[in-house]
Amino acid sequence: MSIKRNLPTSLISGFALSAVFVLTLLKILLENIPQHIKRAGDELLTLNESEGVANAVTTVVVYFRGFDTLGEIAVLFIASLGIGLMLSANTHCEIKAKSNFMLSSGSKLLFPIITLYGLYVMIYGHLSPGGGFQGGVIIASAVLLLLISHQNFEVPHSVIVLLETFAGVSYVLIGLIGLFTLDVFLGNFLSHDITEMGMLVSGGVIPIIYIIVGIKVGSEMSSIVQNLLNRSENV
Amino acid sequence: MIGFIIFAAFAAIVIVAFSALIQPRLADAVVLFMGVGLGSVMLFFVFQAPDVALTEAVIGAGISSLIFLMALKHLRVES
Numbered sequence: 001m002s003i004k005r006n007l008p009t010s011l012i013s014g015f016a017l018s019a020v021f022v023l024t025l026l027k028i029l030l031e032n033i034p035q036h037i038k039r040a041g042d043e044l045l046t047l048n049e050s051e052g053v054a055n056a057v058t059t060v061v062v063y064f065r066g067f068d069t070l071g072e073i074a075v076l077f078i079a080s081l082g083i084g085l086m087l088s089a090n091t092h093c094e095i096k097a098k099s100n101f102m103l104s105s106g107s108k109l110l111f112p113i114i115t116l117y118g119l120y121v122m123i124y125g126h127l128s129p130g131g132g133f134q135g136g137v138i139i140a141s142a143v144l145l146l147l148i149s150h151q152n153f154e155v156p157h158s159v160i161v162l163l164e165t166f167a168g169v170s171y172v173l174i175g176l177i178g179l180f181t182l183d184v185f186l187g188n189f190l191s192h193d194i195t196e197m198g199m200l201v202s203g204g205v206i207p208i209i210y211i212i213v214g215i216k217v218g219s220e221m222s223s224i225v226q227n228l229l230n231r232s233e234n235v
Numbered sequence: 236m237i238g239f240i241i242f243a244a245f246a247a248i249v250i251v252a253f254s255a256l257i258q259p260r261l262a263d264a265v266v267l268f269m270g271v272g273l274g275s276v277m278l279f280f281v282f283q284a285p286d287v288a289l290t291e292a293v294i295g296a297g298i299s300s301l302i303f304l305m306a307l308k309h310l311r312v313e314s
């Protein structure tokens with residue numbers, strides 16, 4: 001099976017794309033954008049200090065738009081489920097190619113460092129750029145490194161099921177506790193004083209939710225990568 | 236200086252995206268697609284969106300192109 005690529009269509013679409021980019025560039029460079037322009041999120045960001053979280057984006061993603069984040073996690077779960085269903089025809093896998101000594105040793109050296117960086121990005125998501133999504137994907141890339149370098153390595157299915165179930169259930173439970181105590185879904189029922197802003201333990205429920213998001217994203221991306229890799233090594 | 240960085244990143248995105256379109260081998264196109272992600276990481280960082288830059292670096296340039304490569308291998312495209 002081979003995909004025949006239609007070259008004139010590619011050329012035309014490439015020229016159109018280039019024209020759009022060049023026009024945007026000229027617009028940015030030639031027009032002086034006024035500095036005092038009112039942006040869409042300014043009204044939202046003035047509310048940021050009420051939650052005591054240093055990173056404004058985290059407040060928007062987890063608190064003001066927390067229900068959307070729950071929906072995004074559900075979308076990712078459905079994508080993982082679809083890949084698992086599509087590629088589940090022949091689940092038994094054995095990787096023929098043997099990785100060499102340098103790859104296996106180097107991956108053993110790099111795996112703890114990448115995992116530690118992912119955990120840092122995840123836990124400090126309310127203080128510095130990053131958060132649950134990014135940290136979870138970094139941890140999944142560390143798992144991918146072990147998957148491609150070790151023949152017999154496999155994340156057990158029960159571990160993935162346990163982590164995903166724990167993360168999803170606790171996200172909804174925290175939201176429901178907020179609903180019953182403060183009458184708002186995902187309400188911030190822990191202490192979130194403005195004087196604690198910038199500390200590791202601050203912002204009440206927001207860092208806990210982001211760590212839960214990180215666990216769920218990491219396990220889902222690991223399962224996606226594992227399914228794809230097993231299946232594609234098998235054909 | 237910032238204007239030069241913005242100009243360079245835009246030009247790199249345009250050139251790399253255009254050359255990814257006309258590649259005869261699909262694996263090369265995927266690698267060039269990672270270059271598009273790299274240029275947008277620079278743009279996001281210059282426009283003061285480090286969160287989006289980190290997301291683009293991890294997901295856009297890392298995991299998604301790896302998934303593309305694995306899907307390409309899964310399709311058994313001769314190229």
